[in-house]
Every structure is written in structure tokens, then in C-alpha cells.
Amino acid sequence: MAILIDETRRVLVQGITGREGRARTKLMLGMGTNVVCGVTPGKGGEDVDGVPVYDNVPEAMAACGPIDISVVFVPARLVKGAAIEAIEAGVKLVVLVPDRVPVWDAMAVAKCARQHGASFVGPNTLGILSPGRGSLGMIGGKAESAKKWFAKGPVGVISRSGGMTSSCAYYIGQAGVGMSTLVHVGGDQVLGLRIPDVALLFEDDPETEAIVLFGEIGGTQEEDLAALMKAGRVTKPVIAYIGGKVAKEGTRFSHAGAIIEGGKGTHDGKVRALTEAGAVVVESFGDLPEATVRTLKTAGIAVGG
Numbered sequence: 001m002a003i004l005i006d007e008t009r010r011v012l013v014q015g016i017t018g019r020e021g022r023a024r025t026k027l028m029l030g031m032g033t034n035v036v037c038g039v040t041p042g043k044g045g046e047d048v049d050g051v052p053v054y055d056n057v058p059e060a061m062a063a064c065g066p067i068d069i070s071v072v073f074v075p076a077r078l079v080k081g082a083a084i085e086a087i088e089a090g091v092k093l094v095v096l097v098p099d100r101v102p103v104w105d106a107m108a109v110a111k112c113a114r115q116h117g118a119s120f121v122g123p124n125t126l127g128i129l130s131p132g133r134g135s136l137g138m139i140g141g142k143a144e145s146a147k148k149w150f151a152k153g154p155v156g157v158i159s160r161s162g163g164m165t166s167s168c169a170y171y172i173g174q175a176g177v178g179m180s181t182l183v184h185v186g187g188d189q190v191l192g193l194r195i196p197d198v199a200l201l202f203e204d205d206p207e208t209e210a211i212v213l214f215g216e217i218g219g220t221q222e223e224d225l226a227a228l229m230k231a232g233r234v235t236k237p238v239i240a241y242i243g244g245k246v247a248k249e250g251t252r253f254s255h256a257g258a259i260i261e262g263g264k265g266t267h268d269g270k271v272r273a274l275t276e277a278g279a280v281v282v283e284s285f286g287d288l289p290e291a292t293v294r295t296l297k298t299a300g301i302a303v304g305g
Contacts, residue, residue, distance in 0.1 A: 002130035002181045003156070003201040003208070004093065004121075005033070005069065009134065012060055012091070013038040014082045015073035016048050020097075020138075024073060025049060030143035033134035037064040057089040071095045071127075071136050079123060080105035087118045095136045096122030099187070106190035113192065120192030126162030126184040129169075139166065139184065153178015154209035154301055155292065156202040158195050160185060160221070161243070164214045168288065172212060175289035176303055177296065180208040185221075195221035199234050209301045210237040212292055213279075217244035218265040222274060229277035237299050238279040239292045242270045 005011075011028070015021040016038025026049050029035055037052050037060045044055035054060035061067055070086040072079055076098045083094050087109075096109070101123035113120055121128065127137020131150040139162075140146040149170050155177055159165035165184040173179070183198050185191055193201075195213065202208040211234075215222040222242065228234040245267045271281050282291045296303050 002133050003198070003205050004128050004181060004183065005130050005136050006133040007032050007034060009034060009068040010064075010066060011035045011134075011136065012057065012064075012067045012070045012086070013048075013051070013073065014040075014057070014070055014086065016040055016051065016053055017043045017046060018073055021073040022048050024071075024097075024138055025051060027138075027140065027142060028071070028135050031129070031135040031140055031146060032132065032143075033136065036067070057085050057091070061089055067091050069093045069095065069136060071097065073097055076100040076102070076123075080108050083109045083120060084112045087112050087116050087120075092118045094118065094120040094192075095125060095127060096120055096186070096192070097125060097127065097137045099124040101188065103188075103190050106188060110190065110192065119197075121183070122186040122188070122192060123190075124188045125186040126165055128184070129179075129182045131179055137184075138162075139182065149173060150182070151178035152180070154180065154207065154296070155212055156180045156198075156205070156208040156210070157182040157212045157214075158185065158198045158202075159183070159214035160187060160195070160216045161214055162187070164243075164285075168212055168214050171289045172292050175293050177289070177292055180205060189219075194224070196224040196228050196234075199225050199228060199238075203234050203236055208236065210239065210292070210296055210299065212288065213238060213240040215240055215242040215270060217242070217267050217270070220265065222270040226273035226277035226279070229274075229279065237295050237301075238274070238277075239288065239295050240274050240279050240281045241285050241288050242267055242274075242281065243285075
């Protein structure tokens, strides 16, 4: 199995008739994603690559049946309304791709998700990919390329950087290690599923035997993962790289959520917390593939994807 997305999950695309919605729907279909319908207000009755379009989420679900996941490709100012519409209609996982979503809007989505027992990924996420099973969002590119880059295997990838999510998988794959699922949690300050949440999902996934993490300065996601490891709630091997070593307090490193403030969220603090919890933390990103292979072999985990 895989976490969050596989060939059995029924997916809806909000904003499917827009430029990004059309392009990414085609790519998701090519990756094996079960996209069953789409939504764009005022565009009901159209179709995108054979996927029927409806005016709103309740209408789409009435026509197509239950929906497991909605992927949102709408302008940032419309994300809150789209996400809440999906959650209130009964969708249990919403993937928020757009960046520049207002913080207060993300907080409103988080409140709605808690009230309805739902979860979301993002905002500002490249998406989620389970090799050979499906993808959500913008991750993976064309299926022909993705099949060369990403093979099935025992490693789950969690990243705070969209581009580095794919890079982690690519370089680790070149070292002969396949992936179960890749998850970009998003780069904003207010997020849905965070690093520790995804790590717990991997902990419960029988096909994921180790976790690779691309972390960054700012926030406490990495320290929270370390706390789970110390508490014995995450027991699978963790191999990590933390970006932003040279950043000083007040520096923003690439993403809105990657900023050191009040002495918290430092590179050294994250490395120390993870190392003390038993993770293998590498100094250079280029060392990540070799460290992953070495850690898997030490744990007696088959390397081939």
C-alpha cells in the first residue's frame, strides 16, 4: 500500500477548467490517478480529458459518488472557499496547491477540517506521489519521465521544499532505492499535515520501511518529529538533511515557513534534536543517497526498488 494516494482513491479536481487545472489533470491521469470528476462554477456540462465537470462539489458527488480527495487549482483568494466547500461536502483529504494563500484563510480551512474530521496538505504544496499508483498536484511531471525517475520501494520521503522533494527521490533512486510515497508538506507558515503527521502515516504503512526527510530552518516540525521518535511513536529509520545552515536569526530561507525567530527553528537545534532521537543527519545534501543506502543495509532492509 501507500499513504494518501493510490490507484483506488477517488479524486476530484477543483478549478479543473483553468490552465493549471487542465494541464495537471492530464498529468495526474497519466500517473494512474483515479480522477473521476472536476468542478468549476459555471462550467458544468463540460469535460477535461474525458473527466466530467460540474458547477460545485455537492453536485459532483451526487453525480459521481463519494470522493476521497480534492485537489485545488484555483487562485489563492478562492482557496478558502473551495477547500471548505469540499470538506463540508464530505471530502476527507484536500490538497491545496496554490501559494500566497492568506494566513487567515489557511487557519479557517484548518478549523473547518478539524470540525469535520478531515485533513489537508499545503497550502503551497507541489503535491504527493506514490510511484506507479498515482499523484496529486504538480509533482512528478510527465508519466514517461516519472517512471524513469521514481520507482516503487521501501522509502517514504517528506519534504518542506517542492523541488527538493523530487530531487530527494531522484538521487536516492539513482542509488538503487525505490519510494513508497513522496509528500511535500508545503512551504507556508500555516499547514495541514506537517512533517510529524506524515511520519506517523509512514510508521503505520507496512510498505514503508524508512523515512527520508528534507527539512529546513524555521518552525518546529523537525523537532516535533524528533519528539515522536524519542517517545517510540516513530520507530522506523529516519535519514535527514536540514537546509539553511548559514542562515541567521531573521533570515527567511526560501519559504514563508522557513524563518528563524526568537532563537527558535535554528539549523543546529534541528540537527541536534534529530540526532539525539536516533536519526541519521547528513551535513551535505549530496550525502543523502549514500546515507540512505547505508542505513537501510544496516537495518537489514532490502535496497532494490
